[in-house]
Amino acid sequence: MNDYELEKWLSHARQQMAQGNTYGAIEYLRRILSIDPDLSDAHALLAIVLLDQRRIHAAQHEANIALTLEPELPLAHYANAQVLIAHRQFEQAESHLQQLLAMDSHVPEYYRLLARLYSLTNRSQQVLPLLEKALEIDPEDTDTLVAYGEYYLEQGDLAQAERWAFDALQMEPEHSDALILMGHVLLQKGDIEQAREHALWALRQDPDNPKVLYLMTAIKARTNFFLGLWWRYNTWMGSLGSGRAIFVLVVAFVIYRVATIVANDFGEPGLASIISIFWLILVVYTWLGPVIFRKSLEKEMKGVALSKDF
């Protein structure tokens, strides 16, 4: 196996990533690393794909290998920055991004990721200059247009968000993040049906994208109160990380148990029973929620055709 073949597979992996096929990309990268386990580019790319699959521990492992193998590799710093953002270790992530920009200040992705980091750390006034820089480098980069739209959506400026989403979709009509952005804009404007169509179209383009599931849920939350409530709970728990999520579950259980003991202590066995029944319903709801949500999503994916207007 020569370097040319490995490069070809690396390029295939990048294509798969661009198409949102994370499993396909992983298989190419696995093949490459089976032959050359010291190829830092492949480790760094693998870290990014694993992160897309929300396998953040494995992603961190791969990003660290990439950086150890080649400490000056920009892609390794980029992967590390992404992983650290996922771990909410913002200071370290920022340090990697600053190093990246010192290495090469002409890559729009670096500015976008730094903008995202600033947005996550409530430094929104620093976001726009970075996006302007990214746009200046490549005015036709759809990802930057979407980043603008997402920024304005966060700021609550629907008109601006819609303008950027529209521009992005004109440039690339099947860009999943642009479709998702437009979906959110339409949802906030109250056009649930159009928002749903955008979400379904994005889902067809990029079924692994967690953002699209988030949009679907936001739509469901507007149309089905119970499923929406479950999804909000699920998203919140997911954002906590496993350690804190376990803590929340245990605290909830303690509150329930203490409440029943106190109710019995005050001579209110009826109230204790009501609390127990309520707890049982809550447990069943959180267990059945994912199953019902998945089934309803599958049903929608099968049964819905996009309207002619779309």
Added chain:
Amino acid sequence: MTSTYRIEDEPQSSQFSHLVVNPFWPLLGLMFGGAWLAWPWFVVNGFAVGSPTRWRELGWVIGGFIGSTVLAVTIFVLYNNNVIHSDSSIQYAILVLLVWKITVSYTVFTLQARTFELYEYYGGIVRNGIWVLLLATFLGRKAVLTLLPFKLWILVMS
């Protein structure tokens, strides 16, 4: 071309893969059977699924039994010294023990669930754990909890 590179969180090959169940079943095992059922089941499942964190899971389970024993002994000491005597104070004391067991179980479950998802995605065979759960709940529970005539045994194992 055979793929050999293994990503850190992926399951390793195991000769006991025919015993794999969704880790949700051992978690239910804690609720319906007790720690005696759930924790060893988690360990067997961790090795069967080839979990890269199986030794950590085993460590949690061993720590779980040691912690439960320490807590149960403390409850008995406090009870014998009349520190806890009312019904509700006994219930609060047992709640501490229960919280410990739930924390250990959820931690092991979370560790194992990551690998299990990948195992299932790559077409691994998964058994239905309901029969083990039913047998253990209706037949095993009583047999295990009455195996030794000590209340400490019941508190630790239940």
